[in-house]
Structures are given as C-alpha cells and as structure tokens.
Amino acid sequence: MAFSRRDFLTTAVVGSLSLGLESQEQKQQDSRKAQTRTLAGKRPIIVSSANGYNYLDDAYNFLRGGGDTLDAALRVVKGPEDDPNDHSVGLGGLPNEEGVVELDACCMHGPSRRAGAVGGIRNIKNPSQVVKAVMEHTGHVFLVGDGAERFAVAQGFPRETLLTDYSRKVWLLWKETHSDWWGPGLADPNWKKRFPAGKSQKDEWQIRMKRMKEVAAQLGIAPEQRATAIREVIFPPTGTIHCSALNDRGDISGCTTTSGLAWKLPGRVGDSPIIGAGCYADQDVGSAGATGSGEENIKVAGAHTIIENMRKGMSPLEAGTDALKRIVRNYNGDRDRLKFIDMTYYILRKDGVYAGVSLWEGYASEPGKPHRIAIHDGSKRAEKTVNLFPGLSQEWPPTPA
Numbered sequence: 001m002a003f004s005r006r007d008f009l010t011t012a013v014v015g016s017l018s019l020g021l022e023s024q025e026q027k028q029q030d031s032r033k034a035q036t037r038t039l040a041g042k043r044p045i046i047v048s049s050a051n052g053y054n055y056l057d058d059a060y061n062f063l064r065g066g067g068d069t070l071d072a073a074l075r076v077v078k079g080p081e082d083d084p085n086d087h088s089v090g091l092g093g094l095p096n097e098e099g100v101v102e103l104d105a106c107c108m109h110g111p112s113r114r115a116g117a118v119g120g121i122r123n124i125k126n127p128s129q130v131v132k133a134v135m136e137h138t139g140h141v142f143l144v145g146d147g148a149e150r151f152a153v154a155q156g157f158p159r160e161t162l163l164t165d166y167s168r169k170v171w172l173l174w175k176e177t178h179s180d181w182w183g184p185g186l187a188d189p190n191w192k193k194r195f196p197a198g199k200s201q202k203d204e205w206q207i208r209m210k211r212m213k214e215v216a217a218q219l220g221i222a223p224e225q226r227a228t229a230i231r232e233v234i235f236p237p238t239g240t241i242h243c244s245a246l247n248d249r250g251d252i253s254g255c256t257t258t259s260g261l262a263w264k265l266p267g268r269v270g271d272s273p274i275i276g277a278g279c280y281a282d283q284d285v286g287s288a289g290a291t292g293s294g295e296e297n298i299k300v301a302g303a304h305t306i307i308e309n310m311r312k313g314m315s316p317l318e319a320g321t322d323a324l325k326r327i328v329r330n331y332n333g334d335r336d337r338l339k340f341i342d343m344t345y346y347i348l349r350k351d352g353v354y355a356g357v358s359l360w361e362g363y364a365s366e367p368g369k370p371h372r373i374a375i376h377d378g379s380k381r382a383e384k385t386v387n388l389f390p391g392l393s394q395e396w397p398p399t400p401a
C-alpha cells in the first residue's frame, strides 16, 4: 500500500487473506459474505489508510458526538499532515526534484454535495484544511500551484517551511547520487571513477551503495536513519492518507491528502486531488479513496468507478476489485509490468459495509507488512486488504536484487 513507510499499527491482523490464484475468487466471495454479515448497518464508522490509525479515536468520538462527517475525516488526515516523521504527507513530505514540497488534496462533503481540491500547493502544511476552504469560500472546486497558495494565505493559513532537516538531507542524498551535476566533479581531489570497467551490474550496485552510505554520513544523516534514507532515494516512495466517515444518519464524506511521489517533476499532480480518482463521495451511495500509483488510478477514475459500481449493486469488495481489474486491463494483464504498480482502495458504503482492496499484498521492500485498512466503528482495528494478485509489488525503478 502506498502509505507512510512507518508502521503506525499496533493491532494484530485477524486472519490471513493471502490468496492463491486458484482459490482467490471463492475466498473473495467468502470474505465478502463475512464482511456483509458482520458489518452491515454499523454506523457511525470511519475508514482510512493505515497511517490514519493513530488518529481514529478522536475523530470517532467527534463523529459520535454529532460532528460533521467531513470534519471527522479531516481530523484523521491532519494527524499525518502535522507529523514531520510521516514522509508521505504535509510537513516532512519528501519534495520534488528541485527540493520543493508540493502537496495535493481533495475532499467531498456528502450532505451538501460539494467538493474542494488543491494541486501542487507549496508552503502550506494542511492542504486538507485548504480544500475545505476552497469548497466553502469560493465558487470553484480546484485551485492549483501559486493561486492555491495565495488563496490559502488569504484565508489565514500560515506559510511554513515544509522541508524538515531529514527530508532536505534525503533530497540532497538523491541529488548527489542520482543526478549528473551535483556532488564533487572531476576536479575534486578525491574523485574516483564511479563504476570501474569490467565490473558486473551487481558490483556496480555495491559501489553505488557504498557511495550512498558515505554521502549520507557526510550529509549528517543519523546512522539509524541511513538505511531508510537510501531506500527512499533508490525507490522514490509514494504515500498518501485517505479517510471516509459515515454518521448514524447516513451522511458520508471523504478526503485524500498527499505529498505525492518523491522526487517528482515540479508540477506533477497525481490522483489524490482529482475528484473521482483519489476520492469520491456520494451521499446516496458511499465514499471511496485511493493510495498508490496515481497515474494508473487517474486513468480508471478509480474512486468514481467504485461508487458507480456500488450504485449498480456491487458490494464494496466487488466494486473495488472491478476498478483494480480495469488497471490490469490497461496493461493487458502483463504482470511483468503490473508488478511495478501498486494500488489500494478504501471503500465505505452508505450502510456501513466497507472493504479494503489492493492489487498486490504489499511492497517487496517491506515484506511482512501487508497493505491494511484502518477502521473505527466503536472498535478500532486494522485489517489486511484483499489483494487481487498474490505476492508483492516491486518498487520502481527496477534494480538488481
């Protein structure tokens, strides 16, 4: 799942849903029946990506006390946005290739059938709060870049430095080891040919790793953070938080917020702020959101597809699985390419039935940490998502083992 690489979860996962291809369909049906049986009608309820887990209690109590569904969802996503140690969202989110943090977010408020979104906003820590302001204080839905920032400042949001000491150093590590003109040049007395002739690709990687460790130390990255930093450089992490909230009257809202793909091109916007891709809520049907490979999700309008599927009668699990299959279809089922795509959907139907579905079980770089959906419906828990394919997605770009 595309969420902060930190593991926020403290609860054990109930049961393994790891699926073999041959029995996958049957197990999905069983799982669907189980979900429908145990959860139909359980309201209020909040679901989120796993990095929302720590913030569910406060939001659930707020919702149960009569709080608005969008405000409840915003309470959840604000947690990771404010957390400098979550490198996927808000403050501390990893920057673009120029070292600038650009954030994306959107929200939908079911009861009033309104929406707000910002794309590529800089210097504002909580884009999820800004999208609510866009929704409430403009006649527009979507503001981007400089205009979004100026609007936020006009609304009273402070301009803040979103790069932390750590994220700045990891960006420098990426610049020095992954681009041509940063780092010591030919004239440096310690210059060494990076990849001596006659070496295998494996040798070259060992040399590159050694250099990255040296540069990480020179940059002052703490020893215990160096492995994470190097992994974030080699495999540009994605990460996002989505949250949907449903109250006992059947009001439903959703929000998604992210710093997007690390080291992205300036101006790149993923799926998270796109109404209908990263998030969609319809008061008549339910709410859905996404984390993962944004470019792929945009092409299938994932969240909207899921809501429309449910409107036609599919269960949350069926609706999400169908959206995943559309991504698979876009690659003609070619798993050699699909293995580099990661996608998780978080789905909440108006009657309280929910599902978390993923293309793969988890990331290859994080074995043993499957994708999860966090839930609070009176009891807080995190459950493994139902994966379409067995196995783990590979990090992009491809690297030798």
Ligand code: ASP
Pocket: 002, 003, 237, 238, 239, 240, 258, 259, 260, 261, 269, 270, 271, 272, 290, 291, 292, 293, 294, 295
């Ligand atoms: N979907 C986000 C994006 O593409 C990233 C993620 O969820 O991991 O920007």
